Each structure stands twice: as structure tokens, then as C-alpha cells.
Amino acid sequence: MLPALALVSGCVAESAPAVRDAYVGRTRCAGCHAEAAAAWTGSHHDLAMQEVGPESVLGDFDGVTLERGGVTTVFRHDGDRFIVSTDGPDGGVADFEVAYTFGVTPLQQLVIRFPNGRFQMLDIAWDARPPEEGGQRWFSLQPDVDAGSEGPFHWTRPSQRWNTHCAECHATDLRKGFDVASRAFETTWAEIDVSCEACHGPGAAHVALAEAAAGGVADAVGDGWGLRVDLVERGRIWVLSPDATTATLAGPQPWRTEIEACAACHARRARLGARRPSASGLHDAYAISLLRADLYHADGQIMEEVYVYGSFAQSRMYAAGVICSDCHEPHSLELRAEGNALCTTCHRASTYDAPSHHFHEPSGSGARCVECHMPATTYMVVDPRRDHSIRIPSPELSRAIGVPNACNRCHTDRTTEWAVAAAERWYGPRPGPDHYGLALHAGRRGDPAAAPVLLALGADSTRPAIVRGTALSLLADFPSGGSARALEVALSDPEPLVRLGAVQGLRAQPALAAAPLALRALDDAVAAVRFEAVRLLAPLPPPTDPDEAAIVERAIAEYERVQLDAADDSGSWVTLGDLYASRRRVAEAEAAYETALELDPTDLGASLNLADLLRALGREEEGERVLLAAERHHPTSAALLHAIGLLRVRRGAAGEAIAWLERAAAADPDNPRWAYVHAVAVASSGDVAHAVDILEEALALHPFDRDVLSGLATYARDLGRLDEARGYARRWLERAPDDPDARALVQQLGGGR
Numbered sequence: 236m237l238p239a240l241a242l243v244s245g246c247v248a249e250s251a252p253a254v255r256d257a258y259v260g261r262t263r264c265a266g267c268h269a270e271a272a273a274a275w276t277g278s279h280h281d282l283a284m285q286e287v288g289p290e291s292v293l294g295d296f297d298g299v300t301l302e303r304g305g306v307t308t309v310f311r312h313d314g315d316r317f318i319v320s321t322d323g324p325d326g327g328v329a330d331f332e333v334a335y336t337f338g339v340t341p342l343q344q345l346v347i348r349f350p351n352g353r354f355q356m357l358d359i360a361w362d363a364r365p366p367e368e369g370g371q372r373w374f375s376l377q378p379d380v381d382a383g384s385e386g387p388f389h390w391t392r393p394s395q396r397w398n399t400h401c402a403e404c405h406a407t408d409l410r411k412g413f414d415v416a417s418r419a420f421e422t423t424w425a426e427i428d429v430s431c432e433a434c435h436g437p438g439a440a441h442v443a444l445a446e447a448a449a450g451g452v453a454d455a456v457g458d459g460w461g462l463r464v465d466l467v468e469r470g471r472i473w474v475l476s477p478d479a480t481t482a483t484l485a486g487p488q489p490w491r492t493e494i495e496a497c498a499a500c501h502a503r504r505a506r507l508g509a510r511r512p513s514a515s516g517l518h519d520a521y522a523i524s525l526l527r528a529d530l531y532h533a534d535g536q537i538m539e540e541v542y543v544y545g546s547f548a549q550s551r552m553y554a555a556g557v558i559c560s561d562c563h564e565p566h567s568l569e570l571r572a573e574g575n576a577l578c579t580t581c582h583r584a585s586t587y588d589a590p591s592h593h594f595h596e597p598s599g600s601g602a603r604c605v606e607c608h609m610p611a612t613t614y615m616v617v618d619p620r621r622d623h624s625i626r627i628p629s630p631e632l633s634r635a636i637g638v639p640n641a642c643n644r645c646h647t648d649r650t651t652e653w654a655v656a657a658a659e660r661w662y663g664p665r666p667g668p669d670h671y672g673l674a675l676h677a678g679r680r681g682d683p684a685a686a687p688v689l690l691a692l693g694a695d696s697t698r699p700a701i702v703r704g705t706a707l708s709l710l711a712d713f714p715s716g717g718s719a720r721a722l723e724v725a726l727s728d729p730e731p732l733v734r735l736g737a738v739q740g741l742r743a744q745p746a747l748a749a750a751p752l753a754l755r756a757l758d759d760a761v762a763a764v765r766f767e768a769v770r771l772l773a774p775l776p777p778p779t780d781p782d783e784a785a786i787v788e789r790a791i792a793e794y795e796r797v798q799l800d801a802a803d804d805s806g807s808w809v810t811l812g813d814l815y816a817s818r819r820r821v822a823e824a825e826a827a828y829e830t831a832l833e834l835d836p837t838d839l840g841a842s843l844n845l846a847d848l849l850r851a852l853g854r855e856e857e858g859e860r861v862l863l864a865a866e867r868h869h870p871t872s873a874a875l876l877h878a879i880g881l882l883r884v885r886r887g888a889a890g891e892a893i894a895w896l897e898r899a900a901a902a903d904p905d906n907p908r909w910a911y912v913h914a915v916a917v918a919s920s921g922d923v924a925h926a927v928d929i930l931e932e933a934l935a936l937h938p939f940d941r942d943v944l945s946g947l948a949t950y951a952r953d954l955g956r957l958d959e960a961r962g963y964a965r966r967w968l969e970r971a972p973d974d975p976d977a978r979a980l981v982q983q984l985g986g987g988r
Contacts, residue, residue, distance in 0.1 A: 257437030257438070257439040257440065258407070258408050258425040258426075258432055258437045258438065258439070259432070259437075259438040259439050259442055260425065260426060260430070260432075261275075261426060261430045261431050263438065263442060264431040264432075264438060267445065268431075271431075271566045272431075272566075274564065274566035274567040275430075275431070275566040275567065278566065278567050278568045278569075279338070279339065279340075279568050280428060280429035280430070280433075280568060281428055281429070281430075282338070282339045282428065283337070283338060283404075283405040283406075283428045283429045284335055284336070284337055284338075284346070284405045284406060284427050284428050285335060285336045285427065285428070286334075286335060286427065287317055287333045287334060287335055287336060288315075291336045292317055292333070292336055292343075293336070293339065293343045293361050293363050294310060294343065294345075294361035294373060295310065295361075295371075295373070296310045296311055296312050296317050296318075297310075297311070297312070298310070298311050299373060301359060301373045301374070301375070303359075303375045303378075304381075304382065304383065306321060306322045306328065307328075308320065308321040308322075308359055308373075309321075310373065313330075316332055316333075317332065317333040317345075318330050318331070318332055318333070319331045319332075319333060319345065319347070319357060319359075321357075321359070322384060322389075323384070323391060324384060324389075324391040325384060326383065326384035326385075331347045331357075332347070332348060333345045333346070333347060333357075334346050334347060334348040334354060335354070335427075337356065337397075337401070337405065339363060340363045340364070341362070341363055341364050341370070341617050341618050342360045342361060342362055342363055342615060342616075342617055342618060343360060343361045343363055344356055344357065344360045344361075344376075345357040345359075345360070345361075346397050347390075349391075351417070351418060351419035351420060352398070352412070352419050352420030352421055352422060353396060353397075353398060353420055354396070354397035354398055354402075354422075355390055355391055355395055355396060355397065356390060356395045356396075356397055356400075356401060357390050358375060358376045358377050358382060358388075358389075358390040358395065359373055359374065359375055359376065359390075360373070360374060360376050360615070360616075361373060362374055362616075362617055364617060369617075370617070374616055374617070375616075376615055376616060378616065385867055385868055386837070386868060387835075387837035387838075387839070387868055387869070392835070392837055393804075393805060393834060393835040393837075393838075394835075394837070396803075398411055398413070398420050398422050398803065399411070399803050399804050402422065402424075403500075403506070404429070404499075404500035405428065405429065406424040406425075406426065406427060406428065406429070406433075407424060407425045407426040407427075407428065407429065407430040407431075407432055407433040408424055408425035408426075408432065408433070408437070409422070409423075409424045410422065410423050410424070411803055413802055413803035415802045415830075418833070418834070420803070429500075434464065434466065434496055434497075434565075435462050435463075435464055435466060436462050436463030436464045437463065438461075438462070440461035440462070441460050441461035441462045442461075443461065444460060444461040445460065445461075464492065464496050465492060466492060466493050466496060466565075468490060468492075468493060468558060468560075469487070470486035470487045471484065471486055471487075471556075471558075472484070472485045472486050473485070473561070473580075473581055475581065475583065479583070480582065480583045480586045480587070481581060481582050481583070482580075482581035482582075483555070484555065484556040491516070491517075493558045493559055493560060493565075494544070494547075494553075494558050494559060495516050495517035497543075497544070497559050498517055498521075498523070498543075498544035499517065499520070499521065500542070501542045501543045501544050502517075502521070502523055502524075502541070502542050502543070502544035502545060503523070503524040503530060503539075503540075503541040503542055503544075503545055504521040504522060504523045504524060505521065505522045505524075506520065506521055506801070507519070507520055507521060507522060507762045507763065507766065507797050508796065508797030508798070508799075508800030508801060509800040509801075516731075516761070517731075518731035518732070518735070518761040518762070518763045518764070519760070519761045519762045519763070520762070521763065522735070522763040522766070522767075523544070523545065523701075523732060523735075523763065524541070524545060525545075525701060525704050525705040525708055525732065525735070525736055525739070526545070526675065526701060526702065526705040527705075528679050530545075531545070531546075532638045532639065532672075533636055533638055533672045533675045533676035533679060534626075534629075534632055534636070534638045534670055534671070534672025534675070534676075535549045535624055535626075535671070535672065535675075535701075535702065536622055536624065536626070536638060536639060537612055537620070537622045537624075538612070540614045540615075540620065543620075543623050545701060546622050546623040546624040547623035547624065547625075548699055548700065548701045548732075549624040549626075549699045549701060549702060550623060550624050550625040550626070550699075551625065552625050553699070554699065557581075561581075562577060574603060575588045575602075575603060575604050578604040578605075582604075587604070588602075588604070590602075593607065594657075594661045600645075601645065605621060606641065606645065607628050607641045607642075608625050608626065608627070608628070608641070609621040609622055609623065609625055610622055610639075610641045610644045628640050628641040628642055628658070629668055629670065630642050630643065630651050630654035630655045630657075630658055631655055631658070631665055631667065631668045632668040632670055632672055632673075633651045633654070634651050634652070634655060635667070635668055635673065636672060636673060636676040638672060638676075640654060642654035642657065642658070671692055671698060671702050671706070673688070674688040674689055674691075674692045674706060675692075675702075675705060675706065675709065677689075678706065678709035678710075678712065678713075679709065680937070680938070680939055681712055681937070681939035681940060681941070681970065682939050683713075683939065683969050683970050683972075685709070685713065686710070686713040686715070686717075686718065689706045689707070689709050689710055689713070690706075690710070690717065690718060690721050692706040693706040693707040693710070693721060693725060693733070693736070693737075693740075694721060694724070694725070700730035700731075700732040700733050701732050703725075703728075703730070703732070703733045703736065704730070704732040704733045704734075704735055704736025704737070704739075705736055706736070707721070707722060707725050707733065707736035707737045707739070707740040708735075708736040708737075708739035708740050709740070710722065710740040711739060711740050711741070711742040711743045711744075712743065714743040714744050714745070714973075715972075715973065716748075718740065718744070719741075719744050719748045719749075719752070722737045722738075722740045722741055722744070722752060723752050725737035725740075726738070726752060726755055726756055726759075731759075731760075731761045731763065731764060734756070734759060734761075734764045735763055735764050735767060737756075738752075738753065738756050738764055738767040738768050738771065739767060741753060741771055742771065746775055749771060750771075750772065750775055750778075753768040753771040753772050754768070754772065754778065754783060754786070754787070756768035757769070757772075757786055757787065757790045758786075762793075762797070765790055765793070765794075766793075766794050766797065768790070769790050769791055769793075769794040772787055772790070772791075773791055773794075773814055773817045773818055774817035774818075791814070791818075794814070795811065795814065798810050798811045798814075799811070803834070804834075805830075805831040805832070805834040805835035805838040805841060806831070806838070806840070808827045808828070808830045808831035808834065808841070809827070809828065809831045809838065809840045809841045809844060811823075811824075811827040812824045812825075812827035812828040812831065812841070812844055812845070812848075813844060815827055816844070816848055821848070821852065824848055825845065825848060825849075828841045828844055828845035828848065829845065832845070836864075836868065837868040837869070839865060839868075839869050839872060839874065839875060842861050842862060842864070842865035842875070843862075843865070843874060843875065843878055845858070845861050846858035846859070846861045846862045846878060846882075847878075849861065850882075850885075855882070855885065855886075858882070859879075859882055862875065862878055862879050862882065863879070866879070871902050872902070873899045873900070873902040873903035873906060873909050874899075874903075876895050876896070876898045876899035876902060877895075877896060877899035877908075877909055877912065879895045880892050880893075880894075880895030880896035880898075880899060880912070880913075880916070881896075881912070883895055884916060889916070889919070889920050890920075892916055893913070893916050893917060893920060896909070896912055896913040896916050897913055899912075899913065900913045900929070900933075904933075904936060905936070907933050907936070907937040907940040907942065907943050908942065910929055910930065910932070910933035910943070911930065911933065911940075911942040911943055911946055913929055914926040914927075914929040914930045914933075914946055914950075915946065917929060918946075918950055923950050923953055923954055924954060926946070926950050927947060927950045927951060927954065930943050930946050930947045930950070931947065934947065939966075939970050940970075941967060941970045941971045941974070941977075944963050944964075944966050944967035944970060945963075945967050945976070945977065945980075947959075947960075947963040948960050948963035948964040948967055948980055948984075949980070951963060952964075952980070952984065957984060960980075960984055961981075961984045961985070964977065964980045964981045964984055965981060967980070967981075968981050
């Protein structure tokens with residue numbers, strides 16, 4: 236095998252080729268799998284990343300310019316080199332040589348080589364669409380972001396570093412090779428793109444077994460053929476019975492192996508160190524994001540770029556056993572059929588691909604299944620991605636909780652009520668929406684009525700696991716004995732995402748209730764759940780039982796190693812700093828935060844946490860310098876403005892403090908905490924009436940926030956507006972029924988039970 240390994244293995248252009256243990260390369264695979272190799276050639280996986288050259292570069296480098304943010308960027312040739320003249324790390328214009336191309340369509344990005352083995356992603360891309368679609372032009376990927384050189388999103392900053400954030404999913408067997416001491420990379424890979432072994436795992440053992448079988452050693456080949464990831468879904472047959480409108484899966488229950496292999500890159504997730512997917516599956520190597528409010532609409536529709544898995548895991552297709560390769564040819568990545576023909580492979584055409592179902596002109600876009608059931612959201616300016624939750628359009632749900640719907644995505648000139656009426660006209664009277672989005676929406680808002688429906692949703696095994704896990708995580712805002720018992724039950728659920736959500740839901744439970752449950756979660760089979768439990772247990776006193784204490788220490792040590800595996804990412808050092816601070820390892824916490832800021836001076840979390848640590852150590856002046864330095868990079872960050880305002884409060888500079896806190900509240904009205912603290916500062920200055928005005932504005936946006944309600948109840952009482960105070964106090968108690976302060980104020984004001 237060694238000659239073949241040496242022939243096809245590779246590394247960065249600057250280094251001599253090196254043999255990769257167990258990786259054999261595409262050429263070796265193609266010897267037996269010619270058809271698959273031919274389909275893969277020219278695919279998005281094949282062209283995920285290419286060495287720069289006339290054949291790979293799609294953009295116009297004939298002296299073309301682009302004006303943006305006061306900077307003129309020029310794309311030109313210098314012999315065989317492709318040069319971009321644009322603003323560099325110091326804001327001055329300089330020449331940068333393109334090292335690699337990144338992707339092909341609908342856009343192509345450029346990778347620029349920097350010192351110390353760094354590669355940066357230029358934030359200007361080539362629009363590869365045809366001219367009639369608006370393509371064949373250079374454009375900014377961040378047209379609405381201040382991407383100046385001081386900001387965290389400038390293309391030369393760590394947030395745009397290829398080695399740290401992009402490389403893993405655009406190369407095969409990537410090794411970042413980061414050295415903490417020198418702050419340098421020696422990044423290598425087996426192949427420059429997403430090749431065979433990126434999905435199937437290293438192939439040396441597979442080749443050896445196949446050759447042994449060909450040589451007559453009949454017992455040499457097992458079910459997995461020596462591959463780490465066996466993607467053969469055996470016995471899968473979709474059957475559309477004559478009396479059915481939708482096909483069902485015959486044969487064994489579907490495996491999730493293929494879906495989870497794809498989800499390793501096609502999911503919004505965090506890698507858990509250098510771990511590789513194992514027998515425990517996807518969740519042992521990655522922490523998958525639940526349906527967070529910053530990523531998904533309340534009903535689970537995609538909002539930010541979430542890379543398919545999180546939406547598909549909500550779908551009926553996923554529940555029925557559909558896997559990626561049922562719709563996508565796994566090597567070419569092309570759809571297995573065009574248009575509605577893909578859907579009618581499993582859904583009877585006479586029922587669904589008919590005006591009696593879709594009520595649109597058959598030749599129009601409204602008759603396409605995907606327009607109603609998989610509406611697209613455009614990312615990176617020109618890249619539309621379809622929502623794979625494959626849901627039934629529900630304008631009624633839009634009316635109830637304000638989420639988008641497919642009807643009004645197309646008919647932008649019509650109202651939601653028009654869409655509701657059209658649906659009723661076509662399909663008859665529609666009951667009120669019965670969707671998990673109602674519970675998640677209520678939970679996000681802190682509505683007291685959400686607790687029982689979140690409990691029911693988390694326990695409902697007929698619902699998607701990612702939805703159930705999200706519901707359980709939202710119970711963190713509704714701590715009670717009932718929610719603690721439900722979370723305890725959920726820790727034994729067979730679905731990792733449910734268990735992950737259950738541990739997240741323990742965050743606000745009293746330590747006495749949360750600690751034993753988090754300790755149980757340290758035995759979980761998947762790292763994502765264990766590490767969530769570590770975050771809960773690290774700040775608590777160690778268990779009195781020596782065996783349990785040893786379990787906690789081992790889990791914390793594993794968690795620490797995972798962060799050090801990602802030592803090139805400042806965020807990992809912030810996490811380490813938080814861990815050390817919670818363990819009262821103060822010197823190590825300070826060093827970790829400082830390392831984070833050395834790696835990325837724009838890391839806001841590192842600045843805020845370091846300043847807070849310095850304050851606790853009585854070194855307020857040093858903390859102030861950290862915060863003011865951060866303001867240069869984040870002049871509009873509400874969290875930073877808030878921190879500086881609190882510092883001014885502690886300094887006794889009330890007027891300055893109020894100004895900073897007011898800026899924080901204005902910068903982020905979606906967070907009621909900023910408004911509440913601003914109001915407290917204003918009231919402390921003597922202007923209680925103005926504080927009430929501030930809180931009433933916040934209450935209009937956040938009608939169930941307990942801090943806002945408590946502030947309004949207290950200040951209205953102090954102003955002698957007792958009827959208003961009673962109303963606010965009752966609402967506060969309803970939101971926090973176990974809060975003794977709320978109960979006491981209600982009784983004091985004579986507000987009833």
C-alpha cells in the first residue's frame with residue numbers, strides 16, 4: 236500500500252508530501268469505484284477548494300475595481316499571480332496574493348496567504364451567476380456591516396481565518412497544526428477538497444480488506460468493509476401502494492449514519508475538540524445547536540444560516556426515514572430528479588402535483604412543491620438555501636406569532652389575513668394552529684403560561700427530538716419542582732438532543748436539585764451532553780462522596796482538553812477562562828483571557844470577562860483600560876456599553892453612568908436587562924418617574940420580564956400610584972410564583988392572593 240499512499244497523499248504547497256496514516260486518496264478509490272469518482276468529479280465537493288490558477292479562478296482580474304466603505308479594491312494579474320489590492324490589517328491599501336479559490340457557484344471566494352501559516356477569507360466574492368441573473372461581478376459579502384480594519388469582521392481578523400473556521404469542511408483529514416507558543420499554523424490535509432475519505436473515513440483498511448477478498452480470503456470483509464463510516468443503507472425500499480398517496484419505507488428501520496455523516500458539516504454546530512465521529516455518532520464529536528432564537532424563527536423555520544440538518548431534523552420526512560441520498564445523488568450532489576418529479580417519486584402526482592392541491596397555474600412557480608414547502612432564504616447576498624423542515628404553509632401561525640409563511644414570501648404585496656383567507660377558501664375552514672412553534676414562542680417571551688406546554692412538548696416522543704430538546708432548554712426560565720422532575724426524566728431519553736436540552740434546562744434550577752442531575756449526565760454516552768453538565772457543575776462545590784468528586788474532576792479535565800484542542804480559537808480560551816474563574820483558579824483565568832485577546836484583540840467576551848475578573852480582584856483601573864480598548868472594536872455593543880456604565884456607577888459618576896447605560900439600552904432593545912439597569916440608575920439619581928417611563932417602554936416589548944415588572948411595581952409604589960403598582964406586582968408574581976419578594980410586595984400592597 237505504501238507506494239499508492241505516497242502517490243496520492245498531500246499537504247500544503249509549502250511542505251513536502253507526507254504519508255497520511257490510513258488515508259489513501261481519491262486515485263486509489265477510483266480504481267474500483269470509477270462510476271462514483273466520475274460523478275464526484277466537478278461536483279461542489281470536488282471544487283470546494285482549489286489551488287489558484289487560470290482554470291480555477293472564475294473572477295475578473297483584468298484591473299477591475301470595486302468601491303466599498305471608502306476603499307477601492309483592484310483585482311489584477313502579476314504574471315501568473317492573481318493579486319488583490321485592498322485594505323489590510325492596518326487599514327492601508329496593500330497587495331495580497333490569492334492562494335486558493337473557495338467554492339464555485341453561486342459565488343466563489345478567495346483565500347489569501349498570510350504569515351505564520353494563516354489563511355484569510357477575503358470578504359469580497361465573485362458572483363458566478365450568469366449576467367441575466369445579476370452575476371459576473373465582484374461584490375461585498377458584508378454590505379450591511381462596518382467591516383473596517385478595527386472591527387471584528389474585517390477580512391484580516393481571526394473571525395475570517397480559514398484555518399480556524401472554514402478549512403475543516405472544505406478539505407479531507409484536515410490538521411490545523413496550531414502552535415500556541417509561536418501563534419503559528421502548520422495546517423495540512425490529505426486532500427485539498429471534500430474527497431472520498433472526507434465522508435467514508437480513511438480507506439487503507441478498506442482497500443486491504445477488498446484486496447484480501449479479491450485474493451480469495453472469504454472472511455476478510457465485514458459489514459463495514461473496513462470503513463469508519465459505513466454509508467450503505469441496506470434493505471431500504473420505498474413503496475407507493477396503489478391505494479396510498481405517499482410512499483412508505485419497507486425493510487429495516489432507517490439508520491442515521493448517512494444523515495449524521497452529512498451533518499458533520501451541514502449543521503450549525505461546535506466541534507468538540509479534535510474528536511472524530513465515533514460509534515456514539517454525531518453528538519460525540521459535535522454540539523448541535525438547538526432551535527435558538529438567534530438562529531431559528533419560533534416555529535423552527537430557518538433564520539440565520541444553519542446548514543440544513545437542524546431544519547431537516549424537524550421534518551416529517553426525517554421521521555419517516557428519508558435520508559439525504561434519497562433526494563441527492565451522493566457523489567455528484569445533484570438532485571435525483573428535476574422539479575416536482577423529485578417529490579412525486581414518493582408523493583402521488585395525481586394527488587399533489589395538481590391544481591386541486593396547489594391552486595396555482597401549473598406552469599408557474601407557485602405550482603412547484605419547493606416554493607410552498609421549502610421556501611428559500613438568501614445568505615451571503617446571492618446564495619438562496621431552502622428550508623429543509625418541509626412544512627405545510629401556515630399563515631394562521633404567522634397571524635398568531637409573527638413567523639414567516641410561504642404564501643407571503645411570494646405575495647409580498649398581500650397581507651397575512653389575505654393568505655389566511657386564501658387557505659380557507661381552498662382547503663375549507665382551518666382550525667387554529669396546533670404547532671410546537673406556539674409553545675416555543677411563549678417560552679422565548681417568558682410567558683407564565685408557557686411552562687406547562689413546554690413540559691408537555693418536551694415529554695412528547697412523537698415530536699422531533701430537536702424540538703423537544705429546545706422546549707426543555709427553555710424550562711431554564713421556569714424553574715420549579717415540576718420542571719426539575721421533567722428534566723430528570725428527559726435525561727434518560729434515547730435522543731441525544733433531548734438530553735442536551737434537558738441539561739440546558741437545569742441552568743436556573745436550585746443547585747440542590749440541579750447538581751445530582753448534572754452529575755448523572757456526566758455518564759452520558761455523548762460528549763455534547765457531558766460537557767453541558769460540566770458547565771453546570773464546575774462552579775459548584777465538589778461532591779462530598781470521593782467517587783463522585785473523582786467523576787466530576789475527570790469530566791472537567793476532559794472538557795479542558797477539548798478546549799485546548801481548539802487553542803487557535805480565542806473563544807476556546809474564553810471558555811477556559813470561565814472554567815478557571817468558576818473553579819477559583821484566578822491566575823489561570825486571567826492568563827486564559829489574556830491569551831484570547833492576544834489571539835484576537837476584538838474578542839468581546841474575553842474583554843468583558845477579563846474586566847469583570849479584574850474588578851473582582853480589586854483592579855478596577857486595569858479593567859477599565861480593557862473595556863475602553865474593546866470599545867474601539869465594538870463601539871455599538873450593548874454589553875460593552877452596559878459594562879462601562881456599571882463601572883461608572885461604581886466610580887460614583889452617576890451622570891456619565893446613565894449616559895452609557897442609556898446607549899446600551901438603545902443599542903439592543905431586544906434585551907430587557909439593559910433597559911432595567913438603565914431605569915435603576917435613573918431612579919437612583921432621583922428621577923423615579925422617568926425610570927417608570929423607561930420600564931413601561933421595555934414592558935411593551937417584553938411583557939413578561941420579571942425584572943421589568945418588579946421595577947415597575949416598586950417604583951409605581953414609591954410614586955404613590957398604588958393601583959398600577961398592584962397590577963405590576965400581581966403580574967410579577969404570576970411570572971415568578973416562587974419569588975418571595977414578589978409575594979411580599981403583593982401582600983404589602985393588598986393585591987390579593
